Amino acid sequence: MQLIQQHQGDYRPYFIVNGIWVKGNSQLLEALAKREEVALIAPNPKVYNDLPNRSDANPRPGSTRGPRAYEWGIGMIRANLLWNQNLRGTGVVVGGQDTGYEWIHPALKNQYRGDSVSHNYHWHDAIHGQISSDTFNKCGYDVNYPCDDATHGTHTMGTMIGDDGQGNQIGVAPEAEWVGCRSMENGWGTPATYIECFEWFMAPTDTNNLNPDPNMAPHVIANSWGCPAVEGCNPSNFSIMQLAVENLKNSGVMVVVSAGNDGRRGCNSIENPAAIYEASFSVGATDILDTLTNFSSLGSVTSDGSFRMKPNVVAPGAGVRSSIPNGAYAAYSGTSMAGPHVAGAVALLINAKPSLAGNVDSLETLLEMTADTVYTYKDDTCGTTTQLVFPNNMVGYGRINLYKALEIIRPDLTININKVAQQNLRIYPNPSSGRIQVQTTTPMGTCQVTITNALGQVVRQFDTYFNTILEMDLATIGTGLYIIKIENERQKVVGKMIKS
Template sequence: MSTAIAQELETSGIASVIVVLKAAPGGTAAASAGDLSKYFTHSELSQETAIALAAADLAGTFTEQRIPSRSRKRAEETLAAAASLEHRPAVLRADLPELEPLPPVRYYPNLGVAIGTVDEQGLAALRADNQVAEVVGTPQIGLIHPVAVRAAGLRSTRTWGLNALGVPELWADGLTGKGVRVAHLDTGVDGSHPGLQGAIASFAQFDSFGRQVVPDPQPFDTAEHGTHTAGTIAGRPVNGHNFGVAPGATLASAVVIEGGQVVARIVAGMDWAIGQGARILSMSLGLPGWWDDFQSLTSILRLRGILPVFAVGNEAAGTSRSPGNYPEAVSTGAVDRSGNVAWFSSSQRFDRVLDPTVPDLVAPGVGVISARPGGGFQAMDGTSMATPHVAGLAALLLEAKPSATVDELETAILTSCSREPGQSPDRVGHGLPNGPMALTILNP
C-alpha cells in the first residue's frame, strides 16, 4: 500500500487517492467517473471539506460584513493558504463556486485517472474492480524554490546558458522550436512581459480541487517562479538580447501551485496539457524523497508522447525529489558557468538496475537570467532554472524531427552529454548536453 494512503487512513480513516484506470484498446481509459463514484465518499475530515468551509467562511465575511475584523482577516488568510493565488478577485471567482456540491470523484480522461476521497471499504472495492490498474496516494508536492534570487539585466546578446548548450549553433541551422508546444506547469506566467509576447499559446487556471476555472484566462503569475522558467524555455529576444532557448516554440502554461489540493491541480494541468498537444513537459515541482505515487503518471505522459523533464531538487547530494527521481523522468541537476556542479543540486543513488542514479543530466542553473513579472529580468539559482533549459533544447530538436519518439529524443539528449574532468556521474549523471551533437544523433 502507498505510504501516503496508509498514513492518511491511520490518522483519519480516509485517504485522498489517484485511481489509474486500465487502458481500453487504442490506449483510452476503460472506465469513467460515473463508473467509479460509488467507491468514493465525502468526509468532514477531508481536505476538500476544509477548503470548501474556508471558502464559505470568506464568502460570509464579504456578503454579510458582520464578522469582526480579526475574524475576517483570519478567514482571508485561511483561503489564501488554500488557494494561494495573490490575485484576490481571481481567487474569489475560482473558489466561491466550491460552495456548491463537489462531485465525489474528478475524472481526467486524457490521463485516464481519477481523484477522490475513499475510506478503507472504498479503497478495497477500487482495488478489486477489474477496470482499475492501480490506486496510489496524493502526497503534497511543493514548488522547488530558487536557492537565490537577485536583480539582473540582460547586458549580453545571449545568456551564458544558451552558449553552454550550443544553442546558437542550432539557431544558425534555422531551428527555433517553431511548431513545438511545451507544457509549463508552474505558478503561472506574466503574459504581458515583452519577452513572452506570442510565446503563450494557451493558459489555464485550476481551482483548489483541480477544476478549470474559466476557459482561456489572461496569463498571469501568482509569484515570480513561473515567469522565469517560462522565459528560459521560450522567451523571445528583447532589444537584441536573447534568453529563451526555443524562441519559436509556444507554451501551454497553467497555474497549478501552490495551495489547495496541489496534486489534483497538477494532475488537472497534465491532463489539460495532453489535450493542448504538448510534446514536452517542464515541471520544477517535487516532493523530497522517494514517493512512488506519481510514477504511473510519469509513465502515462511518456505513453501519450510527452517527454517529462523534471527538476531533481535543491537539497544537495544524497537527496532527490519525486517525480524527478523516477527512471521515467529526465531528471535535471544544475551547474554554474564554469561547468561545476552547483552545491545545492540534489543527487542520489538508488538500489535499482534501471537508471540507478539521479540526476540524468545537468544544465545551466546558477545565475540564470530570465523574465520577471512586470517586464524586467532577474537572476535565479536552482535546478528549477536548469530544467527549462533542457525542455527548450528538446523543443529545438523536435522541430528538426517532429516524428521523433520520446525515447529517441531522450536518447539523443543524454548521449550528447559530457562530464567535466573529475566529475562524478553520481553528481551530474551523463553530464551537460551538447545541442549540435544531440541534433546529429537524432537526425543524422
Template structure:
C-alpha cells in the same frame, strides 16, 4: 510538494550542436529507435491499502481530501508503435478516458449515493474525494481499489541561499551565458529555433503579457489572444493575486514566468533568454503561491495530453505539446502520495509521445537525494544544475534513487542552473537571476525543441531522443569535491552526480 527546483542531470548540456547531427564536420549516426517497454499497468494493492497520512487526516471524525487509486489501470503501450502522431494522441486519450469511465462506475455510484463531492481522472485511473474514515474504509475494502492516498496540499519553499531575486529591466549586451552554454546560437544560425514545436510548462503560472513571452505564446496571434486549448488553471480556490480559475495565464509567484522564459523567451530587443525562441508555449498552473497537491499536478498532466477549452470541454489531443517542463518535486516529507499515481501519469504522458523533463531537486550534495517524484521515474528525464564554469552546483540533487529500491541512476543530464537570468512576473519588462534545478530543466526542454525542429523525424521519438541527448552531452563537468554515489565515481560516465 516542491514546486520549483533546480536539479541535476546526465553529462552536461553543451551538446546541442552535436545533437543536431552535423557540427564541426562530424556526422552523428542516429541509433535505431528503441521503444520504451511499458511497465505493467495494473497497480498492486498493498496489504494495508490506506496510507498513514490518510489515517492521520481522518482521525477523530475529521474528513480529508483523499485519492482512490483503482487497481485496474489502462494499457496504452500500443501508443509507442504508432507512426501517425495525431492518431497516437487520440488513441492514448480514448484508451485512458474510456477505461476510466468504464471501471469507475461502481465507486462513482457509491459516492453519488452518499452525496460526496469528488473529481475523477483518466490520465491515471483514480478519483479524488472528500472523505471521512468510514468512507475511506468502505472504499478501501473494495477489490477494485488498489490504494487510498492523501491529497494534502504541500508547500515548496525556495532555499534563500539558492535563489537570487535581483530584479532588473535593462537589456543585456549579449545572449545570456546559459543559452550560449548549450550552443543554442550555433543552432539558430543553422536556421533552427524550435519552430513547429510546442512546449508545455506546468508551474506557478505565467505572466503571458511579458514582452519576452507574449510573442511565443500559442494563444497569441499578434493581434488577439485565445486562451482555449493553450491555458488551464488547476487552482480552484485561493490563488493569491491571481485568484482561482483564471481564464488567462497568470503567475502568482514569478517562478513559472522565469522557467517559461528560459525555454523560449525573447523580446526581440536584446533579451535573448530562451533556448528555443521559435517554439510556442502553452501553460497550466499547478501551484497556488507555491502550494500544490497531487490533484493539481494530475490535472495539468491531463490537460497537456488532451488540451481543452476554458470550460474543460471538447478535449483535443492533436493540440498536445511535444515536451513538458516540470520544475517542481513532490516529496513524501511534505505529504506527497507514496503510491503509484504520478509514476503512472508520467508513463501515460510519454506513451502519448510527450517528452517529460523533471528537475532533479535542490537537496545536494549528499548522494541519493534525487528521491522525489517526478524526477525519480524511469520515464522522466531528470536534470541537474551546473554553473558558468561547468561545475556541478552544490545544491543539485544526486542519485541513485533509493526511494523505490531501484538504485536507478539519476539525474539523466545536467544543464545551466546557477545565476540564470530570465523573465519574472513583476512587470512586462522585468527580469531576475534565479538558481536551482528548476532553472536547469528548461534548457533541456529548449534543446529538445531545437533538436525536433531540426530533425522532424525524431519528433515524439522519445527513446532515441534521450539516447542522443545523453550520448552527445559534454562530460566535462567538475564535481568539487570529487564524489562517488551508488558506487560510481563522478569520473565515470554516466554517474549519479551529474549524469
C-alpha cells in the same frame, strides 16, 4: 461515482491513470475502502516547493543586470550555433506546469500559442481552491487565462522560449510556441494538481475543461517542482504519479523534470517524484564555470528502492537570467532553471529534424550520448560510480551539447560552423604545495584563467598569453580542491588540482 454522490462528496476522475480525486467525510472514506474495485486510497496533501524566488533562496547578486546578446546558458549548451542555422524552435510546442505564467510578458507574449481572444487548448488551471498557507493569491482560482501567482513559472518559461525582440534573448528556443498549466498556488501543490496537469498535457481541453484533443498536446514539458515524501508523496503512492508520467511519455510527450536542490545533503538526494522515475528525463544544474553546483541533487534513487541512476543530464542552473512578472527580469539559481534549458533544447532538435517529434526515447538518447563531460567541485562518488565514469550519479551523462547533437541528426548543417573546442588540462605536480605547470594540447594564445574552490568561489582570475605551457604559483591559496579553467574564443580547457 454514485457512491460518492450519495455521500455528497466532490470528485474528479482521471483518464491518464485509473483513479479519481475524491473529497469527502470519514463515512465516505470507509465506504470506498470496503469496495473490492478500490485498490488503493492515497492521501492528497498540500506540498510546498522551495522556489528560487523565495526569501530563503534569493536571486544572486547582479540579477538586475541588463540583457546580453544571449544569456550564458544558451552559449554553454551551444544553442546559439543552431540559431546560426536558423533553428530556433519553429513549429514546436513546449509546455510547463508551475505557478502559472504571465502570458503578456514582452518576452513570452509573441510565443504564446493562444491570444487575448481564446485560451482554449493553450492554458489550464488545476488550482480550484485554496491550498496555499498564504492568504494572498493574485490570480484566484479556476482562472481561464494564463496567470502567475508567484514568479517561478514565468521565469522557467522564459528560459525555454523567451525573447522580447529588444535584446532580452533569454530563451533557448525563441520561435517555439508554448502552453501552460498552473499546478501550484504560491509554490503549494498537491499530487492531484500535478497529475491533473499531466493529464491536460496529454489531451488539452478548452477553458471549461471539455472537449479534450490529443492533437493539441505539446512536444515536451518542463517540470520544475518536486513532491516530497515527508509531505505525503511516499512509496505507497509513488506508483500513481509514475503511471501518469509513463503514460504521458508513451503518448509522445517528453517529460523533463528538475532533479531538486538538495545536493548539499549528499548522495541519494534525488528522492522525490517526478524526478525519481525512469520515464522522467531528470536534469541537474551546472554553473557558469561548467561545473556541477553544490545544490544540485544527486543519485542514486533509493526512496523507491530502485537504486536507479539519476540525473540523466545536467544543464545551466546558476545565476540564470530570465523573465519574471510585471515585464521584469531577474537571475535565479536552482535545478528549476536547468530543466527548462533541456526542454528548449528538445524544441531545437525537433525543429532540426521533425521526425524526432513524439519519438521520446530517441530524443533522450541523443541528448545523453552527445553530452559533454563535466565534473563536481569535490571528489564525489555516489553509488558505484565516481565522477570520472560516465554516466554517474552526479552529472548523469554530462552537460547537454546541442552542436554535438546536431552533428548526429543533421551533419549537412554542421560543416564550417565556428565552434568552441573542449579538452582536458594536464597539471603537474598534482597535488602541489605551490608552483604548478599546466599544459594544453594546442596553443591557447590570449586567454583567461579562472581558478575556483570547492564552493564554486572564484579565488583567482586573470588574463594571460601562452602557447601550450603555463606556470603558476599557488602558494598563497589555501589547501583543498580547485578547478582551473582556461578559455579563449576557440577552446576551453578544464582541470582539477589538489593544493596540499
